[in-house]
Amino acid sequence: xxxxxxxxxxxxxxxxxxxxxxxxxxxxxxxxxxxxxxxxxxxxxxxxxxxxxxxxxxxxxxxxxxxxxxxxxxxxxxxxxxxxxxxxxxxxxxxxxxxxxxxxxxxxxxxxxxxxxxxxxxxxxxxxxxxxxxxxxxxxxxxxxxxxxxxxxxxxxxxxxxxxxxxxxxxxxxxxxxxxxxxxxxxxxxxxxxxxxxxxxxxxxxxxxxxxxxxxxxxxxxxxxxxxxxxxxxxxxxxxxxxxxxxxxxxxxxxxxxxxxxxxxxxxxxxxxxxxxxxxxxxxxxxxxxxxxxxxxxxxxxxxxxxxxxxxxx
Amino acid sequence: xxxxxxxxxxxxxxxxxxxxxxxxxxxxxxxxxxxxxxxxxxxxxxxxxxxxxxxxxxxxxxxxxxxxxxxxxxxxxxxxxxxxxxxxxxxxxxxxxxxxxxxxxxxxxxxxxxxxxxxxxxxxxxxxxxxxxxxxxxxxxxxxxxxxxxxxxxxxxxxxxxxxxxxxxxxxxxxxxxxxxxxxxxxxxxxxxxxxxxxxxxxxxxxxxxxxxxxxxxxxxxxxxxxxxxxxxxxxxxxxxxxxxxxxxxxxxxxxxxxxxxxxxxxxxxxxxxxxxxxxxxxxxxxxxxxxxxxxxxxxxxxxxxxxxxxxxxxxxxxxxxxxxxxxxxxxxxxxxxxxxxxxxxxxxxxxxxxxxxxxxxxxxxxxxxxxxxxxxxxxxxxxxxx
Numbered sequence: 201x202x203x204x205x206x207x208x209x210x211x212x213x214x215x216x217x218x219x220x221x222x223x224x225x226x227x228x229x230x231x232x233x234x235x236x237x238x239x240x241x242x243x244x245x246x247x248x249x250x251x252x253x254x255x256x257x258x259x260x261x262x263x264x265x266x267x268x269x270x271x272x273x274x275x276x277x278x279x280x281x282x283x284x285x286x287x288x289x290x291x292x293x294x295x296x297x298x299x300x301x302x303x304x305x306x307x308x309x310x311x312x313x314x315x316x317x318x319x320x321x322x323x324x325x326x327x328x329x330x331x332x333x334x335x336x337x338x339x340x341x342x343x344x345x346x347x348x349x350x351x352x353x354x355x356x357x358x359x360x361x362x363x364x365x366x367x368x369x370x371x372x373x374x375x376x377x378x379x380x381x382x383x384x385x386x387x388x389x390x391x392x393x394x395x396x397x398x399x400x401x402x403x404x405x406x407x408x409x410x411x412x413x414x415x416x417x418x419x420x421x422x423x424x425x426x427x428x429x430x431x432x433x434x435x436x437x438x439x440x441x442x443x444x445x446x447x448x449x450x451x452x453x454x455x456x457x458x459x460x461x462x463x464x465x466x467x468x469x470x471x472x473x474x475x476x477x478x479x480x481x482x483x484x485x486x487x488x489x490x491x492x493x494x495x496x497x498x499x500x501x502x503x504x505x506x507x508x509x510x511x512x513x514x
Numbered sequence: 515x516x517x518x519x520x521x522x523x524x525x526x527x528x529x530x531x532x533x534x535x536x537x538x539x540x541x542x543x544x545x546x547x548x549x550x551x552x553x554x555x556x557x558x559x560x561x562x563x564x565x566x567x568x569x570x571x572x573x574x575x576x577x578x579x580x581x582x583x584x585x586x587x588x589x590x591x592x593x594x595x596x597x598x599x600x601x602x603x604x605x606x607x608x609x610x611x612x613x614x615x616x617x618x619x620x621x622x623x624x625x626x627x628x629x630x631x632x633x634x635x636x637x638x639x640x641x642x643x644x645x646x647x648x649x650x651x652x653x654x655x656x657x658x659x660x661x662x663x664x665x666x667x668x669x670x671x672x673x674x675x676x677x678x679x680x681x682x683x684x685x686x687x688x689x690x691x692x693x694x695x696x697x698x699x700x701x702x703x704x705x706x707x708x709x710x711x712x713x714x715x716x717x718x719x720x721x722x723x724x725x726x727x728x729x730x731x732x733x734x735x736x737x738x739x740x741x742x743x744x745x746x747x748x749x750x751x752x753x754x755x756x757x758x759x760x761x762x763x764x765x766x767x768x769x770x771x772x773x774x775x776x777x778x779x780x781x782x783x784x785x786x787x788x789x790x791x792x793x794x795x796x797x798x799x800x801x802x803x804x805x806x807x808x809x810x811x812x813x814x815x816x817x818x819x820x821x822x823x824x825x826x827x828x829x830x831x832x833x834x835x836x837x838x839x840x841x842x843x844x845x846x847x848x849x850x851x852x853x854x855x856x857x858x859x860x861x862x863x864x865x866x867x868x869x870x871x872x873x874x875x876x877x878x879x880x881x882x883x884x885x886x887x888x889x890x891x892x893x894x895x896x897x898x899x900x901x
Binding site: 269272274289292296351352355360457461465469471472475476 | 644
């Protein structure tokens with residue numbers, strides 16, 4: 201923001217350009233100004249975007265969160281921390297989310313790692329691009345559509361109907377915790393595979409040969425070299441999936457039958473059903489803070505694990 | 515000179531094609547196109563002759579080319595909107611909701627974009643109080659006939675003598691049950707909840723809707739469906755928390771589960787009960803003998819409707835008994851309008867799902883306005899769902 205404040209006057213800038221040939225000192229100042237102006241212009245769209253879509257809504261929610269629910273629902277102005285004091289009323293939802301997010305991310309990781317490993321180190325070069333595309337292409341369809349598809353695959357006319365042919369009657373797959381986990385792994389898999397793939401792809405193969413030359417078994421090479429060097433990718437994928445899962449509500453609703461209540465579901469209900477915007481805002485703020493803490497911890501852990509190398513998670 | 519069919523045309527074929535290309539390029543509006551080619555007049559004249567446009571207000575106003583309606587799942591004959599588009603050029607976007615609370619939330623937040631929506635009886639007084647809906651301009655609703663409406667179902671649309679909403683249909687909230695899977699006859703809410711924890715374990719659905727889920731749990735103990743009393747709600751909560759682990763789902767979209775055979779029993783609205791029974795005869799629809807909900811759904815127009823002329827036009831269109839009768843045949847809910855009942859086939863009027871015996875209707879209660887905004891019931895529902 202400060203750059204836009206120091207925007208040079210247009211005639212000043214042209215003045216700098218005009219005199220470029222004759223006065224070197226002046227030209228340096230001119231080019232510096234131009235550089236600043238360029239930086240400001242380049243930063244402006246992103247800054248504007250962040251202010252309009254992140255900072256302002258966040259301020260609005262922060263103001264809502266210290267307000268009161270109007271008698272007919274919605275928001276009425278007040279200055280109270282009653283909403284924050286009431287947070288334990290959604291303790292179950294927070295707890296469910298805190299369990300779902302890491303478990304879901306872990307399940308995703310366990311499925312994604314072998315895929316990424318194969319893609320980066322084992323797949324034939326000419327197939328790699330096609331295989332990667334096949335992982336990304338389902339992403340072009342809305343998650344809602346794909347989750348609905350799973351509803352029908354797992355529903356009574358899907359897999360259970362096939363199983364009934366071989367004598368397994370009345371099996372129920374939909375609206376179970378397993379269905380929710382399946383939906384989560386399916387939905388977030390590409391977000392886990394891609395960062396791991398990138399870090400494995402950059403792996404220096406000579407290190408693997410060196411490890412073998414020094415007498416390491418394939419397993420200890422994998423644990424000591426491959427896995428260790430891919431940890432930044434693992435942590436990126438893990439925290440990316442985990443943060444998205446903290447706000448997840450669609451998959452538990454559709455594949456879990458709305459029986460399992462996550463913080464995302466609590467938010468939807470508070471805004472759309474009981475219309476308690478202040479309490480919903482307080483929960484939203486808390487969720488954002490929790491997400492930030494998760495990010496910081498994940499960053500620390502991955503820095504530690506990958507041997508003090510700086511890691512950028514996002 | 516031989517007379518060609520081209521003589522006397524308002525526009526030559528070449529010029530017509532020119533105008534059509536201009537329309538396609540976007541150089542002229544659809545309205546200009548209709549004016550320049552004479553098609554607009556022709557359509558209006560033909561429509562009037564055929565009686566498709568019964569009111570003058572209809573043809574005179576510019577209806578635009580799109581509008582949006584908020585309504586319930588499986589609630590309309592899709593053909594109705596197609597026909598409306600064919601006759602007026604207005605495409606109708608249908609938004610589907612699972613609870614009145616959700617509709618209220620969208621309208622309270624503003625900018626819903628709806629020009630017509632379908633609130634239930636007990637919410638109308640709140641909408642009026644919040645200034646969200648407009649007093650209907652009855653001059654624009656020539657097809658509505660207050661005298662042919664059954665006052666029991668329409669009363670809540672009129673507040674202090676002003677009409678804010680006109681009825682779509684009425685109905686009940688009962689139990690849909692797959693009799694092949696659960697053979698024991700069911701007649702009460704007590705049996706519903708008890709079965710959910712026994713033979714119906716893992717196969718029972720309740721609405722994601724405080725009014726009916728809490729209301730029917732209150733009925734287990736014989737309390738009022740609308741109770742706001744602390745001790746009675748506490749008992750209902752106790753029951754709900756006990757049943758929760760045995761449920762298949764907490765969702766107002768129960769048709770897919772029932773049709774697929776995953777769910778065997780659910781809380782159910784008349785129209786869904788009729789649709790399910792029509793397609794799958796072993797799914798029965800029964801009312802709880804302790805009582806429960808009777809309701810009327812209305813049409814209302816939000817004050818901030820972006821296309822009020824089209825909202826009124828569609829509403830008037832839907833109030834035409836000939837159109838309404840098709841809606842009732844498709845969605846299966848009983849009509850409040852004597853003119854529509856006169857057009858319905860006998861087997862529909864004799865269908866006990868749609869028109870239950872009087873002694874079953876007697877204990878039913880209309881939802882109370884206070885339940886909509888009561889924070890106590892909302893929190894109870896949240897505790898039930900998060901348990």
